[in-house]
Amino acid sequence: MLNFGExxxxxxxxxxxxxxxxxSEIQDEFVGIVSRFILLTxxxxxxxxxxxxxxxxxxxxxxxxxxxxYMGFLLVALLYLLIVVGxxxxxxxxxxxxxxxxxxxxxxxxxxxxxxQIDE
Numbered sequence: 459m460l461n462f463g464e465x466x467x468x469x470x471x472x473x474x475x476x477x478x479x480x481x482s483e484i485q486d487e488f489v490g491i492v493s494r495f496i497l498l499t500x501x502x503x504x505x506x507x508x509x510x511x512x513x514x515x516x517x518x519x520x521x522x523x524x525x526x527x528y529m530g531f532l533l534v535a536l537l538y539l540l541i542v543v544g545x546x547x548x549x550x551x552x553x554x555x556x557x558x559x560x561x562x563x564x565x566x567x568x569x570x571x572x573x574x575q576i577d578e
Contacts (some may be wrong), residue, residue: 494566513538 513534520530548554 489568498565 517530517534520533521527522530524530524533
């Protein structure tokens with residue numbers, strides 16, 4: 459005869475194993491996203507430092523070129539002002555937003571794409 463107790467225990471074990479597997483996958487995904495976020499933060503900080511030193515170098519060079527101590531810094535500030543105005547004007551552009559979103563998705567979730575290609 460059928461032993462319903464054994465069947466229930468088997469189904470219960472299968473469900474518990476599946477839940478643990480899903481938990482493990484979620485933890486792996488979360489750790490991957492957090493590590494990419496930390497890496498992105500470090501890359502951003504280093505890029506900021508590089509841009510700072512390049513900007514200062516350009517400002518000092520332009521100051522020597524124009525023979526005034528402030529004109530180089532003013533020109534660099536105006537360059538950044540133009541960049542900011544350009545970014546403000548393009549902030550509502552769907553094309554710009556979709557490119558930024560695609561880049562973020564590719565960077566954050568690229569591990570999934572690579573793992574899925576390897577697993578198949």
